[in-house]
Every structure is written in structure tokens, then in C-alpha cells.
Amino acid sequence: MGQTALGEADFKQLEISGSDSLGANAFVRSGLGRDYLAKTKNSEVNSVINENNQSPTDLGLAAALAAIADAGITTEQIGLVIGDCGTPWQTCPAEGQRVADRLGVKVPAYDLAGGGIISQQIASLSRWRKDRVAEYALLVTTAVPTSRINFVTGGPERFHFGDAASACVVSTKHNGKLAVLDAESMFHGGGGKSFVVDQFLPLVADLEVFTDVSERLTSDAVAKAIFKNKLHGAHIVLACGESSAGMAARIASTHSIARFGESFTNNGYTLSSGCFLAFEQLRSIFRTGVSGSGLKAGDKIVFAQTAPGFVSGYALCEVR
Amino acid sequence: MSGGGLTGDDSEETNLPPRVTARNAPELSILGMGFAHPTTKITNEFLEQLDIGTTAQWITEKIGIQSRLTSLPIDYIAKTRNQHPSEAVKVANDNAMTLGLRAAQDAMKRAGITAKDIGLLITNCCTPSATSPVESHRLAEALGINAQAYDVFTACPVFALHIDYLANFESAALPDYILCVSTATLTQHVNYSDRSDGAIWGDGAGAWIISPRKPGKLRVIDSLFHSDPSRSQAVTVDTWGHFKQDGRAVRDFSVRQTVRLIKRLEEEFKLDWNRDIFIGHQANLTMLNQITGNREIPDANHWRNVTEIGNQAGAGAPIVLAMHWDQIKPGQRIAVAVVGAGLSWGSVLLEAE
Numbered sequence: 187m188g189q190t191a192l193g194e195a196d197f198k199q200l201e202i203s204g205s206d207s208l209g210a211n212a213f214v215r216s217g218l219g220r221d222y223l224a225k226t227k228n229s230e231v232n233s234v235i236n237e238n239n240q241s242p243t244d245l246g247l248a249a250a251l252a253a254i255a256d257a258g259i260t261t262e263q264i265g266l267v268i269g270d271c272g273t274p275w276q277t278c279p280a281e282g283q284r285v286a287d288r289l290g291v292k293v294p295a296y297d298l299a300g301g302g303i304i305s306q307q308i309a310s311l312s313r314w315r316k317d318r319v320a321e322y323a324l325l326v327t328t329a330v331p332t333s334r335i336n337f338v339t340g341g342p343e344r345f346h347f348g349d350a351a352s353a354c355v356v357s358t359k360h361n362g363k364l365a366v367l368d369a370e371s372m373f374h375g376g377g378g379k380s381f382v383v384d385q386f387l388p389l390v391a392d393l394e395v396f397t398d399v400s401e402r403l404t405s406d407a408v409a410k411a412i413f414k415n416k417l418h419g420a421h422i423v424l425a426c427g428e429s430s431a432g433m434a435a436r437i438a439s440t441h442s443i444a445r446f447g448e449s450f451t452n453n454g455y456t457l458s459s460g461c462f463l464a465f466e467q468l469r470s471i472f473r474t475g476v477s478g479s480g481l482k483a484g485d486k487i488v489f490a491q492t493a494p495g496f497v498s499g500y501a502l503c504e505v506r
Numbered sequence: 507m508s509g510g511g512l513t514g515d516d517s518e519e520t521n522l523p524p525r526v527t528a529r530n531a532p533e534l535s536i537l538g539m540g541f542a543h544p545t546t547k548i549t550n551e552f553l554e555q556l557d558i559g560t561t562a563q564w565i566t567e568k569i570g571i572q573s574r575l576t577s578l579p580i581d582y583i584a585k586t587r588n589q590h591p592s593e594a595v596k597v598a599n600d601n602a603m604t605l606g607l608r609a610a611q612d613a614m615k616r617a618g619i620t621a622k623d624i625g626l627l628i629t630n631c632c633t634p635s636a637t638s639p640v641e642s643h644r645l646a647e648a649l650g651i652n653a654q655a656y657d658v659f660t661a662c663p664v665f666a667l668h669i670d671y672l673a674n675f676e677s678a679a680l681p682d683y684i685l686c687v688s689t690a691t692l693t694q695h696v697n698y699s700d701r702s703d704g705a706i707w708g709d710g711a712g713a714w715i716i717s718p719r720k721p722g723k724l725r726v727i728d729s730l731f732h733s734d735p736s737r738s739q740a741v742t743v744d745t746w747g748h749f750k751q752d753g754r755a756v757r758d759f760s761v762r763q764t765v766r767l768i769k770r771l772e773e774e775f776k777l778d779w780n781r782d783i784f785i786g787h788q789a790n791l792t793m794l795n796q797i798t799g800n801r802e803i804p805d806a807n808h809w810r811n812v813t814e815i816g817n818q819a820g821a822g823a824p825i826v827l828a829m830h831w832d833q834i835k836p837g838q839r840i841a842v843a844v845v846g847a848g849l850s851w852g853s854v855l856l857e858a859e
Contacts, residue, residue, distance in 0.1 A: 232592070232746035267735070272638035278661045278743035279735075279847045286735035295735045295848070296667055300640040300656030310656075313679035329638075373655045375647050383638040385745060386592040457638065495639040497656070 215348030215453050216332040217245055227337040231388050234333040235275055242271045245351035246281065246328035247288040249459075253324065257355035257362065264355075265320025267295035268311075270302050270327040272457045272494065273334050273383055285326050293320070301371055302327040302458030303354060304427065304489045305499030309371035311356060319358045326353040329457040334389040343391045348454025352462035364487065364503035368415055374403060377495040396494075397430040403498035405437045407490045411500040412441060417486055420444060425468060427460025427491025434464065437490075461489040461501075481505050532677035534669065535722030536856065537619075537715040539828035540612025542605045543815060544577040544709050548693070552580065553704055556587065560701035570791025574708035574816030576693040577601065587698040591748065594694040595635065602631045603644050605711035606689035609821075610649055613685065613713035616831065617722075625681020627655040628671070630664035630688040630820045632743050632847070633695060645687060653681065661741070662787055662846020663731065664688045664820035665712075669854050670731040672716060680718040687713045688820035697748040706790065707749070708816025712824035723834065724856040727775065730767070733850035741847035760789055760845045764797050767843035767853040772801070775839070775855055779803045782839040783830075787846055788812035788822030819846070834858045 217240030218228065228234060235241070246269065254261055267289070269282025276284070286295035298307050307325045328351030337344050356366070380396040383389050404426065411417065424443045426434035428450035438446040447464030449456065456463065468481065481487070485505040492498040550562035550572060565571060577600035578588065588594050595601065606629065614620060627649075629642040636644075646655035660667045668686045689711035698704040715722075737759070741751040764786055771777055784803045786794050791813050798808045811826050818825060823844050834840070838858045845851040 235744075235746075274637055275745055276742050277634060277637065277745050278632035278741065278749075279738045279850075280659050280661070283660070283733060283735040283738040283848045283850070286733075287738040290736065292734050292736055294731060294850075295733050296671075296731075296850070297659040298656060299659060300642055306656055313676060314674040315676055318674040371654065371656075373643070373646065373653070375643065375652075377639045378636075378644060378647065381638070382636050384636045385634060386595065495643045497643075 215350065217241070217330045217349040218332055223337065228333065229336055229338045231334050231336060232386065239333065240330065240349070241275050242273055242281065242328040242330045242351065243275070243284045243288060245330065245349060246271070246285045246326045246353070249328065249351035249353035250285055250289060250324055250326050253353035253355050257322070259322055259355065261289050261291055263322050264289070264291050264324045265293050266323040267291065267293060268307055268323065268325050269295070269297045270299045270307065270458060272329045273331055281328065282326065300495060301493045301497035301499055302491070303352060304461045304491050304501050305493045305497050306371050308356070308366060308501045309369040309499055312366055312369045316358045319356070321357060321359050323356050324353060325356060326351065327458040329459070331383070331389055331457055334383050336388040340388060342393055343389060346393055346455055348456050350453060350456035350459035350463060352459035361506060363506055365506060367502045367504055368411065369499070369501040370407070370410060371497060371499040372407065374496040374498065381494045399496060400429040400492040401433050401437065403492040403496055404433070404490050405440055407492070407498045407500045408437055408441055408488055411488045411490065411502050415502055421485050423468065423481065423485050423487045425461050425464040425487055425489045427464065429455045429492070458493055461491050465489065532673060532675065532680065532718040534672060534726040535717050535720065536724040536726070537717055537720060537722035538613050538615070538617025539712070539714045539824065539831055540609045540614070540616060541713070541825040541828040542608035542612065542711045543575045544600045544605070546576050546578065546580055546599070548574045548576050548580065548583070556584065556698060556704070558699055558701045558704065560705065565705045568792060569705060570795070570813060571705060571816055572813050574693070575710065577691045577709045578693055583698050588694070588696060589699070591695050592746065598691065598694055600691065600709065601635050602633050602641060602689040602691050602711070603635060603648065605691065605709065606631070606641070606645050606687045606713070607648050609689065609711035609713035610645065610685055610687055613715050617715040619683055619715065621649045621651050623683045624651045624685045625653045626684045627651050627653065628658045628668060628684070628686050630657065630659050630661070630668065631690060632661045632819060633691045637745070641689070651685070660733070660848055660850045662820050663844040663848070663850050663852045665824045665842055666729060666844050666852025666854050667731045669716070669726055670729040670852060673726070673729050677718045682717055682720055684716045685713060686716060687711065688824060690819040690821055692749055692819055695743050695749045702753060703749055706817045708818050710815060710818035710821045710825055712821040712828055714824055714828070721859065724840070724858055726854065727839070727857050728771070728855040729853070731850065731852035733848040735848065737849040740849055756849070757793060759849055760787065761793055761796050763845050763851045764843045765800050767851060768797070768801050768841060771841050771853060771855055777839060777841060779807055782841060783807050783809055785809050785823050785826050785840065785842045787844040788826065789817050
């Protein structure tokens with residue numbers, strides 16, 4: 187059993203339960219309708235708002251509902267909604283407000299955007315005073331990058347990105363399946379040169395540079411989680427938000443981590459949902475869920491990813 | 507203009523988060539503020555000349571705005587009425603980032619600090635040039651800030667959200683200097699064939715430096731932020747399109763909710779409108795006058811800029827405060843009550859040292 191390691195003295199534990207939702211249409215895991223893509227190839231990205239296509243909010247809502255069910259609560263118990271979206275179909279209101287609207291909850295809602303749940307939101311909330319976190323707070327990150335890709339003129343990004351949303355319910359007052367022990371977010375800059383979702387133009391990515399930097403920064407984040415929290419032994423598990431194939435395996439090898447979950451091969455690069463997709467893969471591999479015999483109580487899961495910007499981060503969680 | 511329902515529907519006040527008071531909040535202070543505007547003016551006479559069914563007299567009488575500042579060339583608006591916002595960004599003289607950059611530099615100068623002192627940058631922008639990376643990342647790079655940077659976004663009531671958001675933290679978890687920026691170029695998303703929307707909007711950016719431990723000119727006494735997402739589609743900016751709003755619904759909500767916010771501050775903090783100052787969301791003068799009339803706030807203690815600059819979204823209220831920075835008197839309290847997209851609302855009570 188690994189040594190339990192808390193963060194700073196003022197750190198307040200968050201309890202977490204998570205889920206995810208993928209684009210329903212299995213074309214590079216796109217939220218876009220098959221007929222729409224076949225007919226238009228999304229050659230004019232500004233025509234994507236279409237009832238046959240899944241918006242980021244559609245995916246965010248599905249992820250939110252799954253997370254709420256997974257947490258065993260009802261939507262009425264949610265007291266705060268925080269959103270994030272790298273490819274919104276409206277730049278106002280906030281994505282968190284759109285998701286909260288679709289959930290039917292009249293509670294404070296806004297966006298903390300720039301790193302997603304793992305690289306930003308949990309790191310922020312874990313530093314709040316305990317009485318300021320709602321009894322149940324819903325965190326949602328969603329992106330439909332395929333809606334910003336011109337499948338006629340686009341390059342390799344046509345086959346690299348996938349659409350997904352992820353959500354989790356966190357609480358400082360109730361135990362969950364995972365206890366957040368530590369979380370960090372680090373802004374590095376330089377990301378605008380290799381990845382941009384322009385307001386009006388198709389997504390532009392220098393995938394070679396982006397994936398190289400992303401992997402290095404994610405590996406550094408994992409190293410920081412291990413070093414700061416004095417992690418060792420076989421109880422470390424990596425849930426890696428991948429931006430390229432094999433990234434999780436390489437990072438796990440670098441840090442001598444035997445168990446890891448991947449997100450890229452089956453989903454593409456989803457901007458901000460990779461960690462949760464990797465976690466779902468871990469749960470699927472072990473077939474028992476986090477409370478069963480696969481992932482064992484006391485296991486330390488390092489969720490780590492790098493978001494466009496560049497922003498890297500990790501959340502270290504212990505399986506209850 | 508309808509101002510019905512000043513007492514409103516109490517259901518909007520349900521599920522309020524815990525309020526921040528001096529008893530349990532970090533001791534947040536505002537050390538400096540800055541602002542930036544483009545220089546091109548849209549007058550009421552210009553809008554009348556567009557021949558879109560409005561007159562300068564009607565605009566003055568109905569919403570009280572005399573002119574607005576825009577990042578767009580006036581000839582472009584006259585020629586195209588901005589039917590395609592994707593074209594606007596190509597001809598604009600400023601964007602949200604360039605305005606935010608100048609406002610941030612102004613705020614840091616007033617606070618007597620430099621970019622290397624900033625330990626956290628948070629930004630609000632409803633008209634970003636790109637949605638990923640986020641506006642904060644672009645600003646951080648442009649300013650040379652080597653620290654945490656991310657967006658905290660709700661559009662118009664962001665002055666309340668940013669301060670209330672920071673009040674959530676353990677004091678020790680916050681750095682000495684936090685730069686908050688709200689920037690928007692809504693005129694690039696206005697359809698100038700619409701006589702209502704064209705008369706409302708101006709562009710601008712406001713910035714303010716907050717510290718949890720360094721003394722500043724203004725101390726945060728109280729903050730509150732809340733929202734009713736069931737009305738999230740009442741005010742929208744399509745990523746590829748124009749600003750849209752349900753004007754009547756938003757107008758009534760704005761007046762009613764602002765009055766509520768002020769009433770709460772009056773009751774809890776015994777505001778004295780002969781000395782204390784009110785700043786509201788800079789939507790339009792008629793709405794603000796309804797609010798100040800209801801609360802009997804004298805004109806001299808109602809600070810505003812909407813008549814000359816237009817509605818600057820989330821930047822409006824902080825810019826008003828920044829423009830009056832040198833007029834603030836010791837002991838004076840400033841009540842900022844802001845409302846807008848989300849629909850969301852909030853208030854901040856400040857006291858001058």
C-alpha cells in the first residue's frame with residue numbers, strides 16, 4: 187500500500203466520481219452527423235450548427251447526466267456548475283451556463299476555461315475554502331474539434347481529433363469513489379504557435395510540435411505528482427490524456443508505472459477529456475469499477491494531461 | 507421602456523451561495539485599475555443616416571446613449587452594416603486582446619507593479635479571436651506574464667464573478683498580485699441593420715489588480731455572484747454570427763435584479779447615498795435611471811460612462827470605476843451591481859482606505 191500523501195497543509199480534499207460521453211457517430215468519434223459529413227465534409231465550418239450534429243453542449247449534457255448518475259445524486263442536488271469548452275458554438279453565454287440550462291438547474295454557473303477539468307478546474311477548487319464549495323459541484327469539459335475541421339482541405343488533423351465531453355461531481359462534504367489528494371495546474375505558454383481554434387477559420391495544428399511538447403509537459407506533470415507526493419510502488423496508476431498514440435505507454439515506462447490507461451487510439455485527441463477516457467479504459471480493463479478488485483482501495487491514480495495553451499496539470503486521486 | 511416588476515419574482519433568489527463578508531473572506535484589495543477603448547465614434551446621427559428605422563432623437567429619448575466607441579472603421583459599418591462578422595475581424599483596428607493588453611498595462615502602472623509581479627491572470631471575454639488557446643493565454647504571452655492564466659467567464663457581471671471567485675480561495679493559495687481583465691469587442695458582432703442592437707454596443711477593456719495581502723486603495727467588503735441558467739439563451743453571441751437578445755425580458759430582469767442587489771447592500775451595510783457611490787451594468791442610461799430613481803440615488807453619486815461609450819459588456823462597470831479612480835474619497839463606499847448574460851448577476855461592495 188502506498189503511503190497516503192496529502193498536499194499542502196491548507197489543502198481540502200475533494201471527492202470525485204466521473205463519467206464521460208462520446209460522440210454518438212463513429213466517424214473519427216465525431217459529434218457531426220454521418221449524412222452531414224458525407225454531404226458537406228464540413229467544408230464551411232460556420233455551417234456546422236445543424237440539428238443533425240451534436241454540439242459541445244449536447245455532449246456536455248450527456249456527460250453531466252452520466253456523472254450525476256454515477257455519483258448517485260439527482261440534478262436538483264447540484265449547487266454549482268463549472269464549464270469549459272475549446273470549441274463553443276456560442277461565445278456567450280458560458281458553456282457551464284448552457285449545460286446548466288439543459289440540466290434544468292438554477293444555480294451559480296460559469297466557466298473556468300483553459301485547461302479542462304484535470305489541468306485546471308480541480309486544481310482551482312481544491313484550493314477553495316471548504317465552505318465555499320457547493321455540497322455537490324458539477325465540473326464539465328467538452329469539445330467538438332471535428333466541427334472545426336475542413337475535411338476537404340484539412341491535413342492530418344482530419345484523422346487526429348475526436349469529440350468528447352467529460353464531467354465529474356465533486357464534493358468536500360461527501361465521500362466519493364476517488365479522493366483528490368493533490369492537484370496542480372501549470373501554464374507554460376507557447377501553445378498558440380502549434381494549435382489554434384480560430385473564431386471563424388478551421389482548426390490549425392502543427393501536430394508534430396504540439397504532440398511533442400504535450401508529451402514532454404505531461405511527463406513532467408507526472409514526475410511532479412510522483413516527486414511532490416513521494417509516490418512509489420505498484421499502487422501508482424496513470425490515467426493519461428493522450429494527444430498521440432502510445433503517449434501513455436511511453437510516459438508510464440519513463441516513470442516505471444506498470445498500470446496505465448490510454449485515450450487516443452479509440453477516441454482521437456479530444457482536447458480535454460482524455461484523462462477521463464483513459465480512466466474509463468482502466469475501469470473497463472479491470473472490469474470491476476473502482477470499488478472492485480481491479481483498481482484496489484489505496485491505489486493512487488495520477489490523472490495527467492496537457493491542454494492547448496500550453497497548460498499541463500495533474501490530479502492525484504486515491505481509490506477508496 | 508418597460509421597467510415592470512421592480513419587486514420581481516422571489517424564485518430568482520433561491521439557492522444563493524454563501525455570501526462573502528469580512529468575517530470569513532480573504533482580505534481582498536484592489537490596488538489599481540486600467541481601461542482601454544478604441545477611438546472611432548458611432549454617433550446617433552450616424553445611426554440615423556443608416557436608414558434602419560431609427561432617429562437620433564428616438565435613441566436619445568429611449569436609451570439615453572449619445573455615442574459609442576468601436577474598433578471598426580466607420581466606413582465599413584456604413585457600407586456593410588456588418589452583415590458578416592468574419593469580415594469585421596479583418597478590418598478592425600483593435601481586437602479583444604489588444605484592448606485587454608492596454609487595459610492591463612494601465613492597471614499595472616497604477617498599481618505600481620510590473621508583469622513579473624503578477625502571480626495569476628484571469629480573463630473574461632465573449633468575443634475572443636480564438637477559442638483555444640483561451641484569451642488569458644494570449645494576454646499572458648503578450649504581457650510577458652510567467653504565471654497561472656485561465657479564463658473565468660460569465661460575460662457582463664464579471665466584475666462580481668472575478669472578485670467572488672477569488673474570495674473562494676484560502677488566502678495563502680492566492681499570489682500577492684492577481685490581474686483580472688474583462689475585454690470585449692461586441693461591435694464586431696452587431697448587425698447594424700438592427701436598429702436596437704446597433705444603438706447599444708461599444709467596445710472596451712477594463713483591468714484591475716487584486717491582492718489578498720497587499721494594501722490597496724479599495725478594500726472588498728462583500729461580494730456575491732449568482733445565475734439562472736434557465737434563461738441562458740436570452741443573451742447570446744453565436745461563434746460565427748451576431749449578438750442576439752430577448753430585449754424586453756433582459757431589460758425587465760436587469761432592472762429588477764439590480765434593484766434587489768442594491769436593496770440587499772443597503773440593508774446589510776447601511777449605505778448612505780449622500781456619500782456612497784453606485785455603479786451599475788452599463789446597459790443604457792434609461793435603465794440605470796430607473797434603478798437610481800427607485801433607490802433614490804442622487805445623480806452625483808451615480809457613476810457611469812454608457813452615454814459616451816455604449817454598453818461595453820463585462821468591461822463597462824470596472825471601466826467606470828477605473829475612470830473615476832482619482833476621484834475616490836477615503837471612507838467612501840462603492841456599490842457595484844451588475845447583471846447580464848447567463849442570465850447572471852452579482853454585486854461587490856468596496857470601501858476606500
